[in-house]
Amino acid sequence: MEFFFFLDVYADRQLIDYYILSFKLGNLKSVELKEWSGKSYIVGIKDWDKFKKTTYDIILYELGDEIERFKDIETAFREGYKIAYKEASRRGAKKILPAIGYGNPPVEIVERFFPVKPEFEEFPSDIDSFLEEVVKNTPKELSRRGFEDDKNSF
Numbered sequence: 001m002e003f004f005f006f007l008d009v010y011a012d013r014q015l016i017d018y019y020i021l022s023f024k025l026g027n028l029k030s031v032e033l034k035e036w037s038g039k040s041y042i043v044g045i046k047d048w049d050k051f052k053k054t055t056y057d058i059i060l061y062e063l064g065d066e067i068e069r070f071k072d073i074e075t076a077f078r079e080g081y082k083i084a085y086k087e088a089s090r091r092g093a094k095k096i097l098p099a100i101g102y103g104n105p106p107v108e109i110v111e112r113f114f115p116v117k118p119e120f121e122e123f124p125s126d127i128d129s130f131l132e133e134v135v136k137n138t139p140k141e142l143s144r145r146g147f148e149d150d151k152n153s154f
Helices: 048-053 073-090 107-113 127-137 140-144
Strands: 002-006 009-011 014-016 019-025 031-036 039-045 055-062 065-070 096-098
Touching: 002 039, 009 073, 014 073, 019 073, 039 107, 048 055, 048 073, 055 073, 065 073, 073 096, 073 107
Parallel strands: none
Antiparallel strands: 002 019, 009 014, 009 096, 019 055, 031 039, 055 065
């Protein structure tokens, strides 16, 4: 079965989403899958050794163009993230972070192959309280911003 991962990174607030790692997987027992919008996504690796042994046809794409083929998935992850990280660095980003979510590699893969130790914020244990604090601490001028601009100038 064919799968892919977006090797997206944030260069400060700008998303660099040029790189896709595509591969075929011969043994689905090594991964945890979730369905979303009619597609299967790998959201976890149950057995890394089995996973890496059964991946094949590993290709790294940049903006849809093939840039390199690999024989092993570990080298592909390392090289793909290295290229994405260099692109973010080239833009002068102060903070470069990997993207996480459906289509991106699971966190354990990111931690293993991202060129630097990634920093992840903990998800709030009480999301309602967290959002209440965000609303309370947002200055009124920011919460109203944009409404005045909606008026026609003619």
